[in-house]
Amino acid sequence: DIQMTQSPSSLSASIGDRVTITCQASQDISNFLNWYQQKPGKAPKFLIYDASNLETGVPSRFSGSGSGTDFSFTISSLQPEDIGTYYCQQYDNLPLTFGGGTKVEIK
Amino acid sequence: QVQLQESGPGLVKPSETLSLTCTVSGGSISSYYWSWIRQPPGKGLEWVAYIYYSGSTNYNPSLKSRVTISLDTSRNQFSLNLSSVTAADTAVYYCARGAMGAAGLFDYWGQGTLVTVSS
Numbered sequence: 100d101i102q103m104t105q106s107p108s109s110l111s112a113s114i115g116d117r118v119t120i121t122c123q124a125s126q127d128i129s130n131f132l133n134w135y136q137q138k139p140g141k142a143p144k145f146l147i148y149d150a151s152n153l154e155t156g157v158p159s160r161f162s163g164s165g166s167g168t169d170f171s172f173t174i175s176s177l178q179p180e181d182i183g184t185y186y187c188q189q190y191d192n193l194p195l196t197f198g199g200g201t202k203v204e205i206k
Numbered sequence: 207q208v209q210l211q212e213s214g215p216g217l218v219k220p221s222e223t224l225s226l227t228c229t230v231s232g233g234s235i236s237s238y239y240w241s242w243i244r245q246p247p248g249k250g251l252e253w254v255a256y257i258y259y260s261g262s263t264n265y266n267p268s269l270k271s272r273v274t275i276s277l278d279t280s281r282n283q284f285s286l287n288l289s290s291v292t293a294a295d296t297a298v299y300y301c302a303r304g305a306m307g308a309a310g311l312f313d314y315w316g317q318g319t320l321v322t323v324s325s
Contacts, residue, residue, distance in 0.1 A: 100267075131310070133310070133311055133312075135312070141317075142300055142302075142316065142317055143300075143315060145305065145311070145312060145313045148305070148306070148311050154313065186250065188251070188310070188312075190308065190309070190310020190311065194253055194266040194267060194268070195253040195266075195310050196253065197250055197251040197252070198250070199250050200250050
């Protein structure tokens with residue numbers, strides 16, 4: 100199985116801050132990497148696919164980059180509605196696997 | 207707007223079989239991959255299985271011996287059976303659609319249903 104390692108596991112930032120989350124795959128996954136946002140008690144929401152492509156309707160303050168084994172997800176200016184847990188997920192190989200999640204809170 | 211809705215018992219006894227159904231509305235079940243994903247309380251996400259509209263399937267090896275996924279195109283539904291459950295199978299179970307013709311991009315999700323394994 101491909102292991103996905105996210106860091107940090109949690110972070111606290113102020114409104115307007117730039118926030119970056121990293122995700123490392125245990126082997127090369129090219130750009131087959133997605134990002135999801137999950138709010139408490141809700142299903143995950145699809146944000147970014149193929150490492151850097153924004154899903155339709157997702158605010159442009161969200162972005163992703165990377166390829167191979169190292170990826171990052173950035174919120175350019177943190178907003179109150181961005182609180183939640185963010186997950187990376189690879190789909191290069193089966194089984195599909197997710198990172199452990201990064202909980203984003205407002206300072 | 208595509209919507210997915212999970213249904214099934216919220217409580218299952220140890221050693222019994224967990225059975226869930228996902229009903230898809232607002233769109234056809236054809237031409238897509240459909241997955242089950244679960245999340246133990248307070249923990250991360252685990253992909254369980256997927257089925258393509260043609261009927262081909264793939265399972266997480268960690269669960270493969272106990273899982274069956276099936277499809278009913280006439281009812282626009284797909285289902286999950288997980289046998290010989292233990293407390294470790296307690297989780298919120300989500301159904302999800304594979305986006306853009308790919309099994310591994312989940313663009314639409316159900317709201318999730320909590321299944322507790324307990325006697």
